[in-house]
Amino acid sequence: MPRFLCDRCRCPLTTSVTKIKVPPPVPPSETPDIRTRPPRMPRGTYAPNFRLREFTIDIPGFVVHPDDVVGTELHAGWDRLSACCQGPSGTNGPNVVCGNCGAEVATKQADCFTQDQVVLEPTAVCLSYADD
Numbered sequence: 001m002p003r004f005l006c007d008r009c010r011c012p013l014t015t016s017v018t019k020i021k022v023p024p025p026v027p028p029s030e031t032p033d034i035r036t037r038p039p040r041m042p043r044g045t046y047a048p049n050f051r052l053r054e055f056t057i058d059i060p061g062f063v064v065h066p067d068d069v070v071g072t073e074l075h076a077g078w079d080r081l082s083a084c085c086q087g088p089s090g091t092n093g094p095n096v097v098c099g100n101c102g103a104e105v106a107t108k109q110a111d112c113f114t115q116d117q118v119v120l121e122p123t124a125v126c127l128s129y130a131d132d
Contacts, residue, residue, distance in 0.1 A: 004046070004062065004125045006071075009101040013125060014068045015044070022047035022063055025056065025115055040115040041065040049119070059090060059107050061119040066108065069118050071099045074108070089114050094121055 001016035026037045041047065046064045074088075075095040087110030088095050096106035096118065105124045110116045 002127050002129045004064070004120055005128045006098040006101060006103055006105055007124050007126045008103045009098060010126075010128075011071050011098060011100040013071055013098065013105055013120065014046070014064055015070060017044055017046040017064060017068060020045045020047050022049045025058070037114075037116050039065050039067075040117040041068075043067060046120075050122075057089075057091065057109075057114055059109070059119040061107070061122050062125065064118050064120060066110065066116060066118050069096070069106070069108075072096045072105065073099045075104070087111055087116075090119070094124075 001018060003012055003016050004014040005011060006013055023040055041063055043065045046062050049058060049063045050060050052058045052060060075097055088108050089111040090107040090109040094104035094107050096108050097103060098105050103124055106118050106120045108118050
């Protein structure tokens with residue numbers, strides 16, 4: 001099964017993942033009175049999301065479940081980690097870096113008005129089918 005690697009240093013950024021169609025966003029009306037919506041993606045999956053709808057805060061890239069991300073750290077810049085309630089909103093650019101080389105590789109969203117997801121930067125990652 002494939003996994004995503006850092007394009008700069010080839011370190012793994014996800015566990016093994018299977019491609020699926022991107023699920024629709026979870027509307028806030030379905031999760032009243034909670035500060036973080038459930039994860040958008042099932043564990044062990046990824047979805048390319050490049051056809052963004054107008055008036056959404058989706059980020060173009062490869063969407064994965066937050067628990068499938070490995071070998072990364074949050075960005076050191078406080079402005080990249082801005083949020084309203086619970087976690088980062090991802091509205092100020094990539095906020096996840098490769099734990100090995102420091103390249104900006106993804107955007108984590110987990111705030112009250114965003115989906116709970118990690119979106120991998122398409123220019124910063126590569127998909128590997130090798131068991132290296």
